[in-house]
Amino acid sequence: MIHRPLWLRVIAYAIAILVSLFYLYPYWWMLLGAFRPAEAVLTDPLRLWPERLDFSVFRDIATVGGVSIWRYLANSVWITGASTILSVGITALGAYALTRRPDLLAFKALRSGFLLTMMYPYMLLVIPVYIVMFKIGLLGTYAGIILFLALGPIQFFLFEQFFRSIPGEVIEAAIIDGASEWQVLRLVVMPVAMPVVATVTIITFLLNWAQWFPILVISRSPDTYTLPVALLNMTGELGVNFQGIMALAAITTIPATLVFLLAQRRVMQGMADGAVKG
Amino acid sequence: MGAVTLTGACKSYGAVEVLKGIDLEIADGEFVALVGASGCGKSTLLRMIAGLETVTAGDIHIAGKRVNDLPAKERDIAMVFQNYALYPHMTVAENMAFSLRLKRASKEEQRAAVERAAQILDLEALLDRKPKELSGGQRQRVAMGRAIVRDPQVFLFDEPLSNLDAKLRVHMRSEIKELHQRLGTTTIYVTHDQIEAMTMASRIVIMNGGIVEQAGTPFEVYDSPVNMFVAGFIGSPAMNFLEGVLERSETGGCVRLPSGERIPAVLPEGAVPGRKVKVGLRPEHLTLGDEGPEVRILVVEPTGSETQVTVGVGHEKLTCLLRERVALEANQRARLSFDPAHVHLFDSETGNHL
Numbered sequence: 093m094i095h096r097p098l099w100l101r102v103i104a105y106a107i108a109i110l111v112s113l114f115y116l117y118p119y120w121w122m123l124l125g126a127f128r129p130a131e132a133v134l135t136d137p138l139r140l141w142p143e144r145l146d147f148s149v150f151r152d153i154a155t156v157g158g159v160s161i162w163r164y165l166a167n168s169v170w171i172t173g174a175s176t177i178l179s180v181g182i183t184a185l186g187a188y189a190l191t192r193r194p195d196l197l198a199f200k201a202l203r204s205g206f207l208l209t210m211m212y213p214y215m216l217l218v219i220p221v222y223i224v225m226f227k228i229g230l231l232g233t234y235a236g237i238i239l240f241l242a243l244g245p246i247q248f249f250l251f252e253q254f255f256r257s258i259p260g261e262v263i264e265a266a267i268i269d270g271a272s273e274w275q276v277l278r279l280v281v282m283p284v285a286m287p288v289v290a291t292v293t294i295i296t297f298l299l300n301w302a303q304w305f306p307i308l309v310i311s312r313s314p315d316t317y318t319l320p321v322a323l324l325n326m327t328g329e330l331g332v333n334f335q336g337i338m339a340l341a342a343i344t345t346i347p348a349t350l351v352f353l354l355a356q357r358r359v360m361q362g363m364a365d366g367a368v369k370g
Numbered sequence: 371m372g373a374v375t376l377t378g379a380c381k382s383y384g385a386v387e388v389l390k391g392i393d394l395e396i397a398d399g400e401f402v403a404l405v406g407a408s409g410c411g412k413s414t415l416l417r418m419i420a421g422l423e424t425v426t427a428g429d430i431h432i433a434g435k436r437v438n439d440l441p442a443k444e445r446d447i448a449m450v451f452q453n454y455a456l457y458p459h460m461t462v463a464e465n466m467a468f469s470l471r472l473k474r475a476s477k478e479e480q481r482a483a484v485e486r487a488a489q490i491l492d493l494e495a496l497l498d499r500k501p502k503e504l505s506g507g508q509r510q511r512v513a514m515g516r517a518i519v520r521d522p523q524v525f526l527f528d529e530p531l532s533n534l535d536a537k538l539r540v541h542m543r544s545e546i547k548e549l550h551q552r553l554g555t556t557t558i559y560v561t562h563d564q565i566e567a568m569t570m571a572s573r574i575v576i577m578n579g580g581i582v583e584q585a586g587t588p589f590e591v592y593d594s595p596v597n598m599f600v601a602g603f604i605g606s607p608a609m610n611f612l613e614g615v616l617e618r619s620e621t622g623g624c625v626r627l628p629s630g631e632r633i634p635a636v637l638p639e640g641a642v643p644g645r646k647v648k649v650g651l652r653p654e655h656l657t658l659g660d661e662g663p664e665v666r667i668l669v670v671e672p673t674g675s676e677t678q679v680t681v682g683v684g685h686e687k688l689t690c691l692l693r694e695r696v697a698l699e700a701n702q703r704a705r706l707s708f709d710p711a712h713v714h715l716f717d718s719e720t721g722n723h724l
């Protein structure tokens with residue numbers, strides 16, 4: 093390690109802390125807003141510490157749009173969790189199959205399909221998706237929402253890039269050693285891919301947790317809304333209830349933030365391992 | 371047992387014909403080197419034997435059994451790759467035991483086989499390390515250990531030493547040769563390095579553009595190359611080639627160079643005087659003396675044990691490799707002598723040896 097003079101390190105840390113505070117402040121402000129009466133926030137918006145804790149907000153947001161807040165939270169967990177597992181599973185296996193047999197026409201078509209979905213703006217996709225969901229009767233169902241969120245072109249290409257970085261000879265050596273296609277995947281490729289799978293899982297979880305537009309489109313009633321949809325759709329209802337909006341925003345962002353903070357070391361490691369190299 | 375026979379083996383990728391009918395018989399226990407320039411199809415041929423590539427036409431037999439449609443794992447071969455291809459998440463011991471683990475061999479059996487291979491290759495101290503904690507030479511050894519544990523009919527090596535530095539390469543060369551002498555397993559060894567092929571193999575197969583130019587013992591291909599390609603490929607520094615015309619003389623025959631100088635040669639039977647030929651002269655067969663055509667010294671490069679001298683004959687340049695130390699300097703004149711028995715003559719059209 094290079095040893096820098098103390099004063100230099102002090103200044104460096106001071107700058108780092110300042111910058112961190114700059115980014116953390118809005119979150120703190122959001123939390124404060126949830127526990128301070130709206131009038132107090134309006135008269136003294138920059139206060140760094142609440143004058144007193146006001147828990148009345150929990151009553152206000154216990155039900156939003158006629159649906160319990162717990163329902164939204166449960167929807168968020170279920171939809172994000174299921175779509176993440178589905179998405180990672182499908183895209184990982186699909187990308188692996190493609191790198192094993194890049195010459196197969198069907199696999200090439202799959203790849204082009206994923207590429208195509210990335211080329212169109214998201215909003216443009218939603219209308220055909222709505223029609224398809226309607227036709228196959230999945231409109232307003234969890235299955236419909238989860239299926240749509242499981243569509244992961246970014247994940248697919250991240251995995252493809254990673255699998256390509258595994259030398260073909262390693263797989264061939266395993267085949268000569270007597271491994272079946274399934275054993276190659278289970279005993280050689282999967283263990284090597286674990287850090288990348290973990291990274292992509294976390295990225296997918298964060299992306300899907302924050303999704304709102306397709307969920308809004310595929311839903312038929314607030315019963316299948318997730319927290320972000322409830323938040324965005326209910327600002328009208330809560331209207332001037334500034335405190336309620338802040339509380340709901342906090343509940344929406346905190347789980348994702350926690351997941352990220354707990355996993356960020358892992359994410360960085362995975363990226364360094366080649367998940368998003370180049 | 372572990373004999374390998376190729377009959378008319380062809381490989382095409384789409385319209386591109388990579389191998390154009392390879393016939394080759396490799397006896398049980400033989401050490402055969404496939405040698406040729408990069409892109410001539412050596413790896414493709416080896417991979418076809420291994421079962422990693424399909425055979426477009428022709429047949430491959432291993433131990434008397436046609437294996438064209440047999441998957442790699444049932445061919446009883448082991449392959450060592452240029453980039454080692456170790457399983458990165460497994461220790462050295464696990465890497466070597468992998469094939470036995472897939473066969474559901476008992477733990478004792480696995481340990482015994484790994485220990486035996488580790489002992490042969492001097493890997494005992496490294497068994498618990500991961501590949502990334504090993505040097506290139508050690509990884510190469512582990513890859514060989516993995517092959518030994520399989521106890522296969524045939525070892526296949528694809529340029530296994532290309533990623534090592536020069537010194538280690540020479541060391542591993544003799545180690546692989548020793549290993550073969552010890553185990554006696556049929557070995558097919560691909561390399562682009564003719565010195566590697568000459569020093570290690572009991573028989574050399576020289577490939578060029580998807581065909582076999584010549585197969586023979588190191589001395590056969592060195593002493594009697596069938597054509598100019600083989601003659602130029604085998605030997606270092608490479609053989610000198612000059613244009614000339616056959617002539618008869620009192621002593622037998624000679625080749626007249628465009629400059630008018632004459633090189634004594636043993637004329638093949640039925641050679642017609644006046645025929646245009648290419649003359650092949652190995653640098654190590656040329657000496658500077660008091661007789662023969664006069665040449666001009668261009669460059670003198672001593673290496674200690676021998677001296678490489680470039681001389682000018684007419685408009686051509688020749689490389690000579692002299693065993694003895696010589697007091698020569700550039701621009702000096704000297705005379706070049708030949709042993710007619712070591713003068714190779716090739717058809718100037720087909721390049722075939724006369």
Ligand SMILES: Nc1ncnc2c1ncn2[C@@H]1O[C@H](COP(=O)(O)OP(=O)(O)O)[C@@H](O)[C@H]1O
Binds near residue numbers: 383406410413414
């Ligand atoms: N999968 C492939 N598709 C198309 N051409 C290939 C493929 N593999 C090898 N080739 C071609 O076959 C030729 C021989 O390749 P290779 O056997 O690897 O040569 P070598 O090992 O002698 O250097 C090369 O010209 C290469 O471009």
Ligand SMILES: [Mg+2]
Binds near residue numbers: 412413414529
């Ligand atoms: Mg090759």
